[in-house]
Amino acid sequence: MSTQAHAERFTLLRPLLFTIVYEILGSATESDDVLQNSYLRWAEVDLATVRDTKSYLAQLVTRQALNSLRTSARRREDYIGPWLPEPLLIDENDPSADVLLAESVSMAMLVLLETLTPDERAVFVLREVFGFGFRDIATAVGKSVTTVRQVAHRAREHVQARRKRFEPFDAADTARITEQFLTAAATGDLDGLLSLLAPDVTWTADSGGKSTAARRPVVGAEKVAAVLMSLFRPERLADLRMERVNCNNTPAIVINGERMEGVFLIEMADGKIINFYAIRNPDKLLAVAAPRRISR
Structure with a gap:
Protein backbone atom coordinates (compact mmCIF):
# COMPACT_ATOMS: atom_id res chain seq x y z
CA MET A 1 0.00 0.00 0.00
CA SER A 2 1.19 3.52 -0.73
CA THR A 3 2.19 6.20 1.72
CA GLN A 4 -0.87 8.10 0.51
CA ALA A 5 -3.15 5.32 1.81
CA HIS A 6 -1.56 5.55 5.25
CA ALA A 7 -1.95 9.34 5.25
CA GLU A 8 -5.57 9.24 4.09
CA ARG A 9 -6.65 6.79 6.79
CA PHE A 10 -4.80 8.67 9.53
CA THR A 11 -6.05 12.09 8.42
CA LEU A 12 -9.65 10.89 8.30
CA LEU A 13 -9.46 9.72 11.92
CA ARG A 14 -7.19 12.46 13.23
CA PRO A 15 -9.93 14.46 15.08
CA LEU A 16 -10.97 11.26 16.90
CA LEU A 17 -7.37 10.25 17.64
CA PHE A 18 -6.53 13.74 18.88
CA THR A 19 -9.54 13.73 21.19
CA ILE A 20 -8.60 10.35 22.67
CA VAL A 21 -5.04 11.44 23.37
CA TYR A 22 -6.04 14.88 24.68
CA GLU A 23 -8.49 13.33 27.15
CA ILE A 24 -5.77 10.96 28.38
CA LEU A 25 -3.07 13.64 28.63
CA GLY A 26 -4.88 16.93 29.20
CA SER A 27 -2.35 18.61 26.93
CA ALA A 28 -2.92 19.65 23.33
CA THR A 29 0.76 20.20 22.58
CA GLU A 30 1.74 16.82 23.99
CA SER A 31 -1.14 15.27 22.06
CA ASP A 32 0.28 16.69 18.83
CA ASP A 33 3.63 15.10 19.65
CA VAL A 34 1.97 11.75 20.37
CA LEU A 35 0.08 11.83 17.07
CA GLN A 36 3.24 12.68 15.17
CA ASN A 37 5.16 9.79 16.76
CA SER A 38 2.19 7.49 16.24
CA TYR A 39 1.98 8.36 12.56
CA LEU A 40 5.64 7.44 12.07
CA ARG A 41 4.86 4.00 13.51
CA TRP A 42 1.67 3.76 11.47
CA ALA A 43 3.55 4.52 8.26
CA GLU A 44 5.56 1.31 8.75
CA VAL A 45 2.48 -0.90 9.16
CA ASP A 46 1.42 -3.32 6.40
CA LEU A 47 -2.15 -2.20 5.81
CA ALA A 48 -3.08 -5.65 4.54
CA THR A 49 -2.79 -6.85 8.15
CA VAL A 50 -5.14 -4.15 9.54
CA ARG A 51 -8.73 -5.36 9.86
CA ASP A 52 -10.17 -2.30 11.63
CA THR A 53 -8.27 0.95 11.08
CA LYS A 54 -10.14 2.86 13.80
CA SER A 55 -9.45 0.25 16.50
CA TYR A 56 -5.85 -0.23 15.38
CA LEU A 57 -5.03 3.46 15.45
CA ALA A 58 -6.89 4.03 18.73
CA GLN A 59 -4.79 1.29 20.32
CA LEU A 60 -1.60 2.72 18.81
CA VAL A 61 -2.14 6.29 20.03
CA THR A 62 -3.34 5.09 23.45
CA ARG A 63 -0.09 3.18 24.04
CA GLN A 64 1.93 6.25 23.05
CA ALA A 65 -0.26 8.51 25.20
CA LEU A 66 0.24 6.28 28.25
CA ASN A 67 4.01 6.43 27.81
CA SER A 68 3.80 10.23 27.62
CA LEU A 69 1.43 10.43 30.61
CA ARG A 70 3.74 8.41 32.85
CA THR A 71 6.66 10.64 31.90
CA SER A 72 4.76 13.90 32.45
CA ALA A 73 3.36 12.65 35.78
CA ARG A 74 6.88 12.71 37.19
CA ARG A 75 7.38 16.28 35.97
CA ARG A 76 4.13 17.38 37.60
CA GLU A 77 5.43 16.37 41.02
CA ASP A 78 7.70 19.45 40.91
CA TYR A 79 5.08 21.76 39.37
CA LEU A 88 -8.50 23.65 24.07
CA LEU A 89 -9.95 26.18 21.63
CA ILE A 90 -12.88 24.32 20.10
CA ASP A 91 -13.75 24.53 16.42
CA GLU A 92 -17.42 23.61 16.78
CA ASN A 93 -20.50 25.62 15.89
CA ASP A 94 -22.83 23.70 18.19
CA PRO A 95 -21.04 22.46 21.32
CA SER A 96 -24.27 21.01 22.68
CA ALA A 97 -24.81 18.69 19.70
CA ASP A 98 -22.93 15.85 21.39
CA VAL A 99 -23.43 16.19 25.15
CA LEU A 100 -21.14 13.27 26.02
CA LEU A 101 -18.30 14.67 23.92
CA ALA A 102 -18.84 18.15 25.35
CA GLU A 103 -18.62 16.85 28.91
CA SER A 104 -15.64 14.61 28.21
CA VAL A 105 -13.42 17.54 27.18
CA SER A 106 -14.76 19.99 29.77
CA MET A 107 -12.18 21.40 32.14
CA ALA A 108 -14.11 20.00 35.11
CA MET A 109 -13.97 16.47 33.69
CA LEU A 110 -10.31 16.71 32.75
CA VAL A 111 -9.45 17.89 36.26
CA LEU A 112 -11.41 14.95 37.66
CA LEU A 113 -9.59 12.52 35.35
CA GLU A 114 -6.33 13.73 36.86
CA THR A 115 -7.29 11.83 40.03
CA LEU A 116 -7.21 8.49 38.17
CA THR A 117 -4.14 6.34 37.55
CA PRO A 118 -2.84 6.37 33.95
CA ASP A 119 -4.39 2.96 33.21
CA GLU A 120 -7.71 3.93 34.81
CA ARG A 121 -7.80 7.14 32.81
CA ALA A 122 -7.10 5.43 29.48
CA VAL A 123 -9.62 2.66 30.14
CA PHE A 124 -12.31 5.13 31.24
CA VAL A 125 -11.81 7.34 28.19
CA LEU A 126 -11.79 4.48 25.70
CA ARG A 127 -14.79 2.73 27.25
CA GLU A 128 -17.07 5.45 28.60
CA VAL A 129 -16.46 8.17 26.01
CA PHE A 130 -15.60 6.29 22.83
CA GLY A 131 -17.34 2.97 23.45
CA PHE A 132 -14.49 0.63 22.51
CA GLY A 133 -14.84 -3.04 23.43
CA PHE A 134 -12.93 -4.53 26.33
CA ARG A 135 -10.80 -6.67 24.02
CA ASP A 136 -9.59 -3.64 22.05
CA ILE A 137 -8.94 -1.72 25.27
CA ALA A 138 -7.02 -4.66 26.74
CA THR A 139 -4.71 -4.65 23.71
CA ALA A 140 -4.26 -0.87 24.00
CA VAL A 141 -3.25 -0.88 27.67
CA GLY A 142 -1.48 -4.25 27.76
CA LYS A 143 -3.81 -5.87 30.29
CA SER A 144 -6.07 -8.91 30.28
CA VAL A 145 -9.74 -8.46 29.43
CA THR A 146 -10.67 -9.47 32.97
CA THR A 147 -8.34 -6.87 34.45
CA VAL A 148 -9.64 -4.19 32.10
CA ARG A 149 -13.22 -4.91 33.16
CA GLN A 150 -12.20 -4.43 36.80
CA VAL A 151 -10.30 -1.24 36.01
CA ALA A 152 -13.25 0.13 34.03
CA HIS A 153 -15.65 -0.58 36.90
CA ARG A 154 -13.33 1.04 39.44
CA ALA A 155 -12.71 4.12 37.27
CA ARG A 156 -16.42 4.56 36.50
CA GLU A 157 -17.34 4.45 40.19
CA HIS A 158 -14.57 6.92 41.02
CA VAL A 159 -15.73 9.40 38.39
CA GLN A 160 -19.44 9.06 39.18
CA ALA A 161 -18.81 9.65 42.87
CA ARG A 162 -16.99 12.91 42.18
CA ARG A 163 -18.53 14.38 39.03
CA LYS A 164 -20.91 17.30 39.21
CA ARG A 165 -23.96 17.59 37.00
CA PHE A 166 -22.89 18.72 33.55
CA GLU A 167 -25.01 21.32 31.81
CA PRO A 168 -24.36 22.06 28.14
CA PHE A 169 -24.35 25.83 28.05
CA ASP A 170 -27.11 27.73 26.31
CA ALA A 171 -25.59 30.36 24.02
CA ALA A 172 -28.03 33.11 24.99
CA ASP A 173 -27.78 32.52 28.75
CA THR A 174 -24.02 32.19 28.53
CA ALA A 175 -23.66 35.45 26.61
CA ARG A 176 -25.90 37.25 29.10
CA ILE A 177 -24.11 35.99 32.22
CA THR A 178 -20.68 36.55 30.71
CA GLU A 179 -21.57 40.10 29.73
CA GLN A 180 -22.95 40.81 33.21
CA PHE A 181 -19.80 39.36 34.75
CA LEU A 182 -17.43 41.45 32.61
CA THR A 183 -19.41 44.62 33.22
CA ALA A 184 -19.53 44.09 36.98
CA ALA A 185 -15.83 43.22 37.21
CA ALA A 186 -14.68 46.09 35.01
CA THR A 187 -16.84 48.73 36.71
CA GLY A 188 -16.12 47.60 40.25
CA ASP A 189 -19.73 46.59 40.86
CA LEU A 190 -19.12 44.25 43.78
CA ASP A 191 -22.80 43.57 44.49
CA GLY A 192 -23.45 42.81 40.83
CA LEU A 193 -20.47 40.48 40.75
CA LEU A 194 -21.49 38.67 43.91
CA SER A 195 -24.98 38.11 42.50
CA LEU A 196 -23.45 36.04 39.69
CA LEU A 197 -21.24 33.85 41.87
CA ALA A 198 -22.28 30.65 43.62
CA PRO A 199 -21.54 30.76 47.39
CA ASP A 200 -18.83 28.09 47.03
CA VAL A 201 -17.41 29.36 43.73
CA THR A 202 -13.76 28.39 43.25
CA TRP A 203 -10.89 30.19 41.51
CA THR A 204 -8.04 27.92 40.40
CA ALA A 205 -5.01 29.45 38.70
CA ASP A 206 -2.25 27.61 36.87
CA SER A 207 0.93 29.61 36.37
CA GLY A 208 3.67 27.03 36.90
CA GLY A 209 5.52 29.79 38.73
CA LYS A 210 6.00 31.64 35.42
CA SER A 211 3.45 34.43 35.99
CA THR A 212 1.61 36.05 38.86
CA ALA A 213 -1.18 33.82 40.18
CA ALA A 214 -2.55 32.42 43.42
CA ARG A 215 -0.60 29.31 44.43
CA ARG A 216 -3.70 27.70 45.96
CA PRO A 217 -7.37 27.60 44.92
CA VAL A 218 -9.48 30.46 46.27
CA VAL A 219 -12.91 29.38 47.54
CA GLY A 220 -15.98 31.47 48.41
CA ALA A 221 -17.88 34.23 46.65
CA GLU A 222 -16.36 37.18 48.53
CA LYS A 223 -12.78 35.94 48.21
CA VAL A 224 -13.14 35.12 44.52
CA ALA A 225 -14.83 38.48 43.88
CA ALA A 226 -11.80 40.21 45.39
CA VAL A 227 -9.50 38.32 43.01
CA LEU A 228 -11.68 39.26 40.04
CA MET A 229 -11.94 42.92 40.99
CA SER A 230 -8.15 43.11 41.14
CA LEU A 231 -7.61 41.21 37.90
CA PHE A 232 -10.19 43.05 35.80
CA ARG A 233 -9.75 46.57 37.14
CA PRO A 234 -9.93 49.19 34.32
CA GLU A 235 -6.38 50.54 34.66
CA ARG A 236 -4.98 47.05 34.32
CA LEU A 237 -7.01 46.26 31.21
CA ALA A 238 -6.35 49.59 29.49
CA ASP A 239 -3.69 48.18 27.16
CA LEU A 240 -5.15 44.69 26.89
CA ARG A 241 -7.73 43.10 24.59
CA MET A 242 -10.39 40.65 25.73
CA GLU A 243 -11.93 38.08 23.44
CA ARG A 244 -14.74 35.67 24.25
CA VAL A 245 -14.16 32.15 22.97
CA ASN A 246 -15.21 28.54 23.52
CA CYS A 247 -12.53 26.52 25.29
CA ASN A 248 -13.29 22.93 26.27
CA ASN A 249 -16.96 23.55 25.53
CA THR A 250 -16.92 26.16 28.29
CA PRO A 251 -17.28 29.96 27.96
CA ALA A 252 -13.82 31.50 28.16
CA ILE A 253 -12.10 34.86 27.99
CA VAL A 254 -8.72 35.31 26.31
CA ILE A 255 -6.72 38.34 27.42
CA ASN A 256 -4.05 39.56 25.01
CA GLY A 257 -1.45 42.29 25.27
CA GLU A 258 1.98 42.17 23.68
CA ARG A 259 1.57 38.47 24.34
CA MET A 260 -1.31 36.33 25.57
CA GLU A 261 -1.82 37.07 29.27
CA GLY A 262 -4.12 34.19 30.07
CA VAL A 263 -7.21 32.17 29.32
CA PHE A 264 -10.03 32.21 31.87
CA LEU A 265 -12.67 29.50 31.62
CA ILE A 266 -16.03 30.08 33.30
CA GLU A 267 -18.06 27.11 34.51
CA MET A 268 -21.73 27.74 35.22
CA ALA A 269 -24.58 25.79 36.79
CA ASP A 270 -28.13 26.85 37.64
CA GLY A 271 -27.48 30.37 36.40
CA LYS A 272 -24.48 30.92 38.67
CA ILE A 273 -20.73 30.81 38.10
CA ILE A 274 -19.31 27.88 40.08
CA ASN A 275 -15.72 27.69 38.85
CA PHE A 276 -13.06 29.86 37.26
CA TYR A 277 -10.08 28.13 35.69
CA ALA A 278 -7.27 30.62 35.05
CA ILE A 279 -4.45 29.36 32.86
CA ARG A 280 -1.53 31.80 33.09
CA ASN A 281 1.43 29.52 32.34
CA PRO A 282 2.67 30.80 28.94
CA ASP A 283 3.71 27.28 27.94
CA LYS A 284 0.07 26.19 28.15
CA LEU A 285 -1.28 29.06 26.08
CA LEU A 286 0.39 28.07 22.82
CA ALA A 287 -2.42 25.67 21.88
CA VAL A 288 -5.02 28.46 22.01
CA ALA A 289 -3.56 30.04 18.88
CA ALA A 290 -5.75 27.90 16.59
CA PRO A 291 -9.05 26.06 17.01
CA ARG A 292 -9.12 22.23 17.07
CA ARG A 293 -11.59 19.72 15.73
CA ILE A 294 -12.71 17.05 18.15
CA SER A 295 -14.73 13.96 17.48
CA ARG A 296 -15.82 10.61 18.87
Whole structure:
Protein backbone atom coordinates (compact mmCIF):
# COMPACT_ATOMS: atom_id res chain seq x y z
CA MET A 1 0.00 0.00 0.00
CA SER A 2 1.19 3.52 -0.73
CA THR A 3 2.19 6.20 1.72
CA GLN A 4 -0.87 8.10 0.51
CA ALA A 5 -3.15 5.32 1.81
CA HIS A 6 -1.56 5.55 5.25
CA ALA A 7 -1.95 9.34 5.25
CA GLU A 8 -5.57 9.24 4.09
CA ARG A 9 -6.65 6.79 6.79
CA PHE A 10 -4.80 8.67 9.53
CA THR A 11 -6.05 12.09 8.42
CA LEU A 12 -9.65 10.89 8.30
CA LEU A 13 -9.46 9.72 11.92
CA ARG A 14 -7.19 12.46 13.23
CA PRO A 15 -9.93 14.46 15.08
CA LEU A 16 -10.97 11.26 16.90
CA LEU A 17 -7.37 10.25 17.64
CA PHE A 18 -6.53 13.74 18.88
CA THR A 19 -9.54 13.73 21.19
CA ILE A 20 -8.60 10.35 22.67
CA VAL A 21 -5.04 11.44 23.37
CA TYR A 22 -6.04 14.88 24.68
CA GLU A 23 -8.49 13.33 27.15
CA ILE A 24 -5.77 10.96 28.38
CA LEU A 25 -3.07 13.64 28.63
CA GLY A 26 -4.88 16.93 29.20
CA SER A 27 -2.35 18.61 26.93
CA ALA A 28 -2.92 19.65 23.33
CA THR A 29 0.76 20.20 22.58
CA GLU A 30 1.74 16.82 23.99
CA SER A 31 -1.14 15.27 22.06
CA ASP A 32 0.28 16.69 18.83
CA ASP A 33 3.63 15.10 19.65
CA VAL A 34 1.97 11.75 20.37
CA LEU A 35 0.08 11.83 17.07
CA GLN A 36 3.24 12.68 15.17
CA ASN A 37 5.16 9.79 16.76
CA SER A 38 2.19 7.49 16.24
CA TYR A 39 1.98 8.36 12.56
CA LEU A 40 5.64 7.44 12.07
CA ARG A 41 4.86 4.00 13.51
CA TRP A 42 1.67 3.76 11.47
CA ALA A 43 3.55 4.52 8.26
CA GLU A 44 5.56 1.31 8.75
CA VAL A 45 2.48 -0.90 9.16
CA ASP A 46 1.42 -3.32 6.40
CA LEU A 47 -2.15 -2.20 5.81
CA ALA A 48 -3.08 -5.65 4.54
CA THR A 49 -2.79 -6.85 8.15
CA VAL A 50 -5.14 -4.15 9.54
CA ARG A 51 -8.73 -5.36 9.86
CA ASP A 52 -10.17 -2.30 11.63
CA THR A 53 -8.27 0.95 11.08
CA LYS A 54 -10.14 2.86 13.80
CA SER A 55 -9.45 0.25 16.50
CA TYR A 56 -5.85 -0.23 15.38
CA LEU A 57 -5.03 3.46 15.45
CA ALA A 58 -6.89 4.03 18.73
CA GLN A 59 -4.79 1.29 20.32
CA LEU A 60 -1.60 2.72 18.81
CA VAL A 61 -2.14 6.29 20.03
CA THR A 62 -3.34 5.09 23.45
CA ARG A 63 -0.09 3.18 24.04
CA GLN A 64 1.93 6.25 23.05
CA ALA A 65 -0.26 8.51 25.20
CA LEU A 66 0.24 6.28 28.25
CA ASN A 67 4.01 6.43 27.81
CA SER A 68 3.80 10.23 27.62
CA LEU A 69 1.43 10.43 30.61
CA ARG A 70 3.74 8.41 32.85
CA THR A 71 6.66 10.64 31.90
CA SER A 72 4.76 13.90 32.45
CA ALA A 73 3.36 12.65 35.78
CA ARG A 74 6.88 12.71 37.19
CA ARG A 75 7.38 16.28 35.97
CA ARG A 76 4.13 17.38 37.60
CA GLU A 77 5.43 16.37 41.02
CA ASP A 78 7.70 19.45 40.91
CA TYR A 79 5.08 21.76 39.37
CA ILE A 80 4.62 25.07 41.18
CA GLY A 81 1.02 25.67 42.24
CA PRO A 82 -2.11 23.93 40.88
CA TRP A 83 -1.79 22.00 37.62
CA LEU A 84 -4.60 22.47 35.10
CA PRO A 85 -5.02 20.89 31.67
CA GLU A 86 -4.13 22.96 28.65
CA PRO A 87 -7.15 24.91 27.38
CA LEU A 88 -8.50 23.65 24.07
CA LEU A 89 -9.95 26.18 21.63
CA ILE A 90 -12.88 24.32 20.10
CA ASP A 91 -13.75 24.53 16.42
CA GLU A 92 -17.42 23.61 16.78
CA ASN A 93 -20.50 25.62 15.89
CA ASP A 94 -22.83 23.70 18.19
CA PRO A 95 -21.04 22.46 21.32
CA SER A 96 -24.27 21.01 22.68
CA ALA A 97 -24.81 18.69 19.70
CA ASP A 98 -22.93 15.85 21.39
CA VAL A 99 -23.43 16.19 25.15
CA LEU A 100 -21.14 13.27 26.02
CA LEU A 101 -18.30 14.67 23.92
CA ALA A 102 -18.84 18.15 25.35
CA GLU A 103 -18.62 16.85 28.91
CA SER A 104 -15.64 14.61 28.21
CA VAL A 105 -13.42 17.54 27.18
CA SER A 106 -14.76 19.99 29.77
CA MET A 107 -12.18 21.40 32.14
CA ALA A 108 -14.11 20.00 35.11
CA MET A 109 -13.97 16.47 33.69
CA LEU A 110 -10.31 16.71 32.75
CA VAL A 111 -9.45 17.89 36.26
CA LEU A 112 -11.41 14.95 37.66
CA LEU A 113 -9.59 12.52 35.35
CA GLU A 114 -6.33 13.73 36.86
CA THR A 115 -7.29 11.83 40.03
CA LEU A 116 -7.21 8.49 38.17
CA THR A 117 -4.14 6.34 37.55
CA PRO A 118 -2.84 6.37 33.95
CA ASP A 119 -4.39 2.96 33.21
CA GLU A 120 -7.71 3.93 34.81
CA ARG A 121 -7.80 7.14 32.81
CA ALA A 122 -7.10 5.43 29.48
CA VAL A 123 -9.62 2.66 30.14
CA PHE A 124 -12.31 5.13 31.24
CA VAL A 125 -11.81 7.34 28.19
CA LEU A 126 -11.79 4.48 25.70
CA ARG A 127 -14.79 2.73 27.25
CA GLU A 128 -17.07 5.45 28.60
CA VAL A 129 -16.46 8.17 26.01
CA PHE A 130 -15.60 6.29 22.83
CA GLY A 131 -17.34 2.97 23.45
CA PHE A 132 -14.49 0.63 22.51
CA GLY A 133 -14.84 -3.04 23.43
CA PHE A 134 -12.93 -4.53 26.33
CA ARG A 135 -10.80 -6.67 24.02
CA ASP A 136 -9.59 -3.64 22.05
CA ILE A 137 -8.94 -1.72 25.27
CA ALA A 138 -7.02 -4.66 26.74
CA THR A 139 -4.71 -4.65 23.71
CA ALA A 140 -4.26 -0.87 24.00
CA VAL A 141 -3.25 -0.88 27.67
CA GLY A 142 -1.48 -4.25 27.76
CA LYS A 143 -3.81 -5.87 30.29
CA SER A 144 -6.07 -8.91 30.28
CA VAL A 145 -9.74 -8.46 29.43
CA THR A 146 -10.67 -9.47 32.97
CA THR A 147 -8.34 -6.87 34.45
CA VAL A 148 -9.64 -4.19 32.10
CA ARG A 149 -13.22 -4.91 33.16
CA GLN A 150 -12.20 -4.43 36.80
CA VAL A 151 -10.30 -1.24 36.01
CA ALA A 152 -13.25 0.13 34.03
CA HIS A 153 -15.65 -0.58 36.90
CA ARG A 154 -13.33 1.04 39.44
CA ALA A 155 -12.71 4.12 37.27
CA ARG A 156 -16.42 4.56 36.50
CA GLU A 157 -17.34 4.45 40.19
CA HIS A 158 -14.57 6.92 41.02
CA VAL A 159 -15.73 9.40 38.39
CA GLN A 160 -19.44 9.06 39.18
CA ALA A 161 -18.81 9.65 42.87
CA ARG A 162 -16.99 12.91 42.18
CA ARG A 163 -18.53 14.38 39.03
CA LYS A 164 -20.91 17.30 39.21
CA ARG A 165 -23.96 17.59 37.00
CA PHE A 166 -22.89 18.72 33.55
CA GLU A 167 -25.01 21.32 31.81
CA PRO A 168 -24.36 22.06 28.14
CA PHE A 169 -24.35 25.83 28.05
CA ASP A 170 -27.11 27.73 26.31
CA ALA A 171 -25.59 30.36 24.02
CA ALA A 172 -28.03 33.11 24.99
CA ASP A 173 -27.78 32.52 28.75
CA THR A 174 -24.02 32.19 28.53
CA ALA A 175 -23.66 35.45 26.61
CA ARG A 176 -25.90 37.25 29.10
CA ILE A 177 -24.11 35.99 32.22
CA THR A 178 -20.68 36.55 30.71
CA GLU A 179 -21.57 40.10 29.73
CA GLN A 180 -22.95 40.81 33.21
CA PHE A 181 -19.80 39.36 34.75
CA LEU A 182 -17.43 41.45 32.61
CA THR A 183 -19.41 44.62 33.22
CA ALA A 184 -19.53 44.09 36.98
CA ALA A 185 -15.83 43.22 37.21
CA ALA A 186 -14.68 46.09 35.01
CA THR A 187 -16.84 48.73 36.71
CA GLY A 188 -16.12 47.60 40.25
CA ASP A 189 -19.73 46.59 40.86
CA LEU A 190 -19.12 44.25 43.78
CA ASP A 191 -22.80 43.57 44.49
CA GLY A 192 -23.45 42.81 40.83
CA LEU A 193 -20.47 40.48 40.75
CA LEU A 194 -21.49 38.67 43.91
CA SER A 195 -24.98 38.11 42.50
CA LEU A 196 -23.45 36.04 39.69
CA LEU A 197 -21.24 33.85 41.87
CA ALA A 198 -22.28 30.65 43.62
CA PRO A 199 -21.54 30.76 47.39
CA ASP A 200 -18.83 28.09 47.03
CA VAL A 201 -17.41 29.36 43.73
CA THR A 202 -13.76 28.39 43.25
CA TRP A 203 -10.89 30.19 41.51
CA THR A 204 -8.04 27.92 40.40
CA ALA A 205 -5.01 29.45 38.70
CA ASP A 206 -2.25 27.61 36.87
CA SER A 207 0.93 29.61 36.37
CA GLY A 208 3.67 27.03 36.90
CA GLY A 209 5.52 29.79 38.73
CA LYS A 210 6.00 31.64 35.42
CA SER A 211 3.45 34.43 35.99
CA THR A 212 1.61 36.05 38.86
CA ALA A 213 -1.18 33.82 40.18
CA ALA A 214 -2.55 32.42 43.42
CA ARG A 215 -0.60 29.31 44.43
CA ARG A 216 -3.70 27.70 45.96
CA PRO A 217 -7.37 27.60 44.92
CA VAL A 218 -9.48 30.46 46.27
CA VAL A 219 -12.91 29.38 47.54
CA GLY A 220 -15.98 31.47 48.41
CA ALA A 221 -17.88 34.23 46.65
CA GLU A 222 -16.36 37.18 48.53
CA LYS A 223 -12.78 35.94 48.21
CA VAL A 224 -13.14 35.12 44.52
CA ALA A 225 -14.83 38.48 43.88
CA ALA A 226 -11.80 40.21 45.39
CA VAL A 227 -9.50 38.32 43.01
CA LEU A 228 -11.68 39.26 40.04
CA MET A 229 -11.94 42.92 40.99
CA SER A 230 -8.15 43.11 41.14
CA LEU A 231 -7.61 41.21 37.90
CA PHE A 232 -10.19 43.05 35.80
CA ARG A 233 -9.75 46.57 37.14
CA PRO A 234 -9.93 49.19 34.32
CA GLU A 235 -6.38 50.54 34.66
CA ARG A 236 -4.98 47.05 34.32
CA LEU A 237 -7.01 46.26 31.21
CA ALA A 238 -6.35 49.59 29.49
CA ASP A 239 -3.69 48.18 27.16
CA LEU A 240 -5.15 44.69 26.89
CA ARG A 241 -7.73 43.10 24.59
CA MET A 242 -10.39 40.65 25.73
CA GLU A 243 -11.93 38.08 23.44
CA ARG A 244 -14.74 35.67 24.25
CA VAL A 245 -14.16 32.15 22.97
CA ASN A 246 -15.21 28.54 23.52
CA CYS A 247 -12.53 26.52 25.29
CA ASN A 248 -13.29 22.93 26.27
CA ASN A 249 -16.96 23.55 25.53
CA THR A 250 -16.92 26.16 28.29
CA PRO A 251 -17.28 29.96 27.96
CA ALA A 252 -13.82 31.50 28.16
CA ILE A 253 -12.10 34.86 27.99
CA VAL A 254 -8.72 35.31 26.31
CA ILE A 255 -6.72 38.34 27.42
CA ASN A 256 -4.05 39.56 25.01
CA GLY A 257 -1.45 42.29 25.27
CA GLU A 258 1.98 42.17 23.68
CA ARG A 259 1.57 38.47 24.34
CA MET A 260 -1.31 36.33 25.57
CA GLU A 261 -1.82 37.07 29.27
CA GLY A 262 -4.12 34.19 30.07
CA VAL A 263 -7.21 32.17 29.32
CA PHE A 264 -10.03 32.21 31.87
CA LEU A 265 -12.67 29.50 31.62
CA ILE A 266 -16.03 30.08 33.30
CA GLU A 267 -18.06 27.11 34.51
CA MET A 268 -21.73 27.74 35.22
CA ALA A 269 -24.58 25.79 36.79
CA ASP A 270 -28.13 26.85 37.64
CA GLY A 271 -27.48 30.37 36.40
CA LYS A 272 -24.48 30.92 38.67
CA ILE A 273 -20.73 30.81 38.10
CA ILE A 274 -19.31 27.88 40.08
CA ASN A 275 -15.72 27.69 38.85
CA PHE A 276 -13.06 29.86 37.26
CA TYR A 277 -10.08 28.13 35.69
CA ALA A 278 -7.27 30.62 35.05
CA ILE A 279 -4.45 29.36 32.86
CA ARG A 280 -1.53 31.80 33.09
CA ASN A 281 1.43 29.52 32.34
CA PRO A 282 2.67 30.80 28.94
CA ASP A 283 3.71 27.28 27.94
CA LYS A 284 0.07 26.19 28.15
CA LEU A 285 -1.28 29.06 26.08
CA LEU A 286 0.39 28.07 22.82
CA ALA A 287 -2.42 25.67 21.88
CA VAL A 288 -5.02 28.46 22.01
CA ALA A 289 -3.56 30.04 18.88
CA ALA A 290 -5.75 27.90 16.59
CA PRO A 291 -9.05 26.06 17.01
CA ARG A 292 -9.12 22.23 17.07
CA ARG A 293 -11.59 19.72 15.73
CA ILE A 294 -12.71 17.05 18.15
CA SER A 295 -14.73 13.96 17.48
CA ARG A 296 -15.82 10.61 18.87
